[in-house]
Amino acid sequence: xxxxxxxxxxxxxxxxxxxxxxxxxxxxxxxxxxxxxxxxxxxxxxxxxxxxxxxxxxxxxxxxxxxxxxxxxxxxxxxxxxxxxxxxxxxxxxxxxxxxxxxxxxxxxxxxxxxxxxxxxxxxxxxxxxxxxxxxxxxxxxxxxxxxxxxxxxxxxxxxxx
Amino acid sequence: xxxxxxxxxxxxxxxxxxxxxxxxxxxxxxxxxxxxxxxxxxxxxxxxxxxxxxxxxxxxxxxxxxxxxxxxxxxxxxxxxxxxxxxxxxxxxxxxxxxxxxxxxxxxxxxxxxxxxxxxxxxxxxxxxxxxxxxxxxxxxxxxxxxxxxxxxxxxxxxxxxxxxxxxxxxxxxxxxxxxxxxxxxxxxxxxxxxxxxxxxxxx
Numbered sequence: 001x002x003x004x005x006x007x008x009x010x011x012x013x014x015x016x017x018x019x020x021x022x023x024x025x026x027x028x029x030x031x032x033x034x035x036x037x038x039x040x041x042x043x044x045x046x047x048x049x050x051x052x053x054x055x056x057x058x059x060x061x062x063x064x065x066x067x068x069x070x071x072x073x074x075x076x077x078x079x080x081x082x083x084x085x086x087x088x089x090x091x092x093x094x095x096x097x098x099x100x101x102x103x104x105x106x107x108x109x110x111x112x113x114x115x116x117x118x119x120x121x122x123x124x125x126x127x128x129x130x131x132x133x134x135x136x137x138x139x140x141x142x143x144x145x146x147x148x149x150x151x152x153x154x155x156x157x158x159x160x161x162x
Numbered sequence: 163x164x165x166x167x168x169x170x171x172x173x174x175x176x177x178x179x180x181x182x183x184x185x186x187x188x189x190x191x192x193x194x195x196x197x198x199x200x201x202x203x204x205x206x207x208x209x210x211x212x213x214x215x216x217x218x219x220x221x222x223x224x225x226x227x228x229x230x231x232x233x234x235x236x237x238x239x240x241x242x243x244x245x246x247x248x249x250x251x252x253x254x255x256x257x258x259x260x261x262x263x264x265x266x267x268x269x270x271x272x273x274x275x276x277x278x279x280x281x282x283x284x285x286x287x288x289x290x291x292x293x294x295x296x297x298x299x300x301x302x303x304x305x306x307x308x309x310x311x312x313x314x315x316x317x318x319x320x321x322x323x324x325x326x327x328x329x330x331x332x333x334x335x336x337x338x339x340x341x342x343x344x345x346x347x348x349x350x351x352x353x354x355x356x357x358x359x360x361x362x363x364x365x366x
Contacts, residue, residue, distance in 0.1 A: 043266040046255035090189055094253060119189045122249070122256045123267050123322035142266055148323060 037072040037137065037160035044140030048130055052084045052100035058115035059091040059098060064152040065127055066112040069105045071136075072160040077109025083157070084130040085113055088121035094128070120148050129155045136161055163220040170213070174206035177334045180327035187325060197248025198325050204241035205319055207234050208312060209338045212345035232287070239284045242277050269321035276314030279307045305351040312342040 065085050069078045084102040092099040103113040118127055125145040132138045136159035143155045181202055187195055213219050214231040222230065250257040260270035283304055290300050316335040319326070 041266060042264055043256065043259050046259065047253060088189070093191070119186060120323045122253060123269055123324050125323065 034073040035070065035075040035158050038139055038141070038156065038158045040138070040140040041142040044128060044142040045130070046128070046142075047086065047094040048084075048128065048132075048140065049086070049095070049097065049100050050132060052086065052097075052102045054082065054103060055101040055113075058085065058101035058113065059089065060116055061114035062151065063089070063115050063117045064112060065115055065129070065155070066110070066152065067129070067155040067157065069109045069111065069131065069157040069159060072158050075158070077105075077107075078136075078159065079105055079107045079109060081105045081109070081111075081131065081136075081157075081159075082133050083111050083113075084132065085115060085127065087115065087118045087127040089116035089118055091116040094121060117151065118145060118148075118153065125150070127153050127155070129157075131157050131159060134162070166218070166220055170210070170219070173209060173334055173337050177326060177330040178202055178206065180330045181325040184325040184327070190325075191252070193248050194252040195325075197245050197252060200241045200244035200248065201319075202326060204238055204245060205315055205334060205338065207238050207241065208315060209334065209341055210234055211238070212308075212341045216345040216348060218345075235284060235287065238280055242280055246277065267321075269318045272314045272321070273318035276311045276318060279310040279314065283307045283311070301351050305346060308342060308346075312338060 065087075067083070069081045069083065070076060071078055082102050082104055084100065086094060086100040088094045089099055099116075101113060101115065103111050105111045118125055120126075125148040126142055127145075129141045129143070130139070132140075139157055139159060141155045141157070143153055145153055178199070181199065190198070211231060211234055214222070214227045214234065217224050217227050219227065246257065246261075249260075256265070259265040260267070260274055263271050263274065265271070286295070286300070286303060286307075289295075295303075316339055319331060319335055
C-alpha cells in the first residue's frame with residue numbers, strides 16, 4: 001500500500017495550479033474565431049437575487065469590484081451593460097438584499113462598484129457577479145480573492161449575443 | 163501517564179480555542195458558527211479514535227477503549243450531520259453543489275467523500291453482527307474506510323480558508339494522519355485472523 005504524503009505545500013501547489021488553470025482559461029479565451037464567450041463558473045449563481053437595484057455603492061464600501069464587459073468574437077467593449085454584484089461581506093450574508101447591488105459599464109465597457117469588504121465564506125474569500133439582462137447570454141462569475149486581506153477583486157465578461 | 167492525556171487535550175483544544183477567537187466569527191451567524199465548530203470537533207475526534215482502539219491511552223482498559231471508540235464513532239456521525247446540516251441552512255445552494263460534487267471549491271469533494279466513508283463505517287459497525295460479517299473482513303473494510311476518512315478530512319481541512327488558525331490546524335491534521343498510520347502499522351490490520359486473535363488474547 002502506498003501512502004501519499006499530503007502536506008500543506010503540496011496541497012497549496014495543487015490547489016494553486018487548479019486555480020491558475022481556471023483563471024488563465026478566463027483571461028485568455030482567444031480562439032481561432034476571435035474572442036470566445038466567458039462561460040458561467042460553477043457555483044456562480046448561488047444566492048443570486050434577480051433584479052438587484054443599480055446603486056452608487058453597496059453598503060458603506062471600502063472594497064472595489066471591477067472588470068470589463070466585451071462582445072464575443074470581435075471583443076468590442078460593451079457600454080451601458082448592467083452587472084449585478086453580491087458577496088458575503090462585513091455588512092451582510094450572501095443571500096441578504098443589502099449584500100446585492102448593480103452597476104453599469106462605461107463607454108469603454110468597464111465597471112467598478114464599491115462594496116463592503118468581502119470575508120471568506122464556505123472556505124474561500126470570493127465574490128459573485130452576474131450579467132442577466134437578456135440581450136446577451138446570461139453569465140454568472142465567482143472570482144476568488146488571492147488573499148482574504150485583498151481590498152479589490154476583478155472579473156471580466158465576454159458576452160455572446162442571444 | 164498524565165502527559166499523554168495533556169498532550170491529547172492540547173492537540174484538540176488549542177485549535178478549537180484558536181478558532182474561537184477568529185475574527186471571521188464576527189460576520190457569521192450562530193448556525194454557521196455551530197457548523198464550523200462541529201467540523202473542528204470531528205477532526206479532533208479523529209485523533210482520539212485510533213489511539214483508543216490501539217490502547218495507547220493510559221488508564222483505559224482494552225475493553226473500555228473499545229467501548230469508547232464506539233461511542234466516539236457515534237459522536238463523529240453526529241458532528242458530521244451538524245456540520246453538513248448547519249452549512250445547508252447557511253447556504254443551501256453551496257451545500258447542494260458540494261454534495262453533488264459540482265462545487266467550485268477544491269476541498270468540498272474531499273469532505274463529502276470522508277462523510278460517506280464515516281456513514282459507511284457507522285452502518286457497517288451497526289449491522290456487522292446481524293449480517294454475520296467476519297471479523298477480518300470487518301477489520302479490513304474499516305481500515306480502508308478509515309484511510310479514506312483520515313485522508314479526506316485532512317485534505318478538506320487544510321484547503322479551507324476559514325475560522326481555523328493555520329498552524330494549529332496543520333498540527334492537528336499532521337497528528338491525525340500520524341496516529342492513523344502508526345496504529346494501522348502497529349496493529350498490522352492486514353495480517354491473518356489466527357495471528358491477530360493470538361495477539362489480542364496475549365494482550366488481554
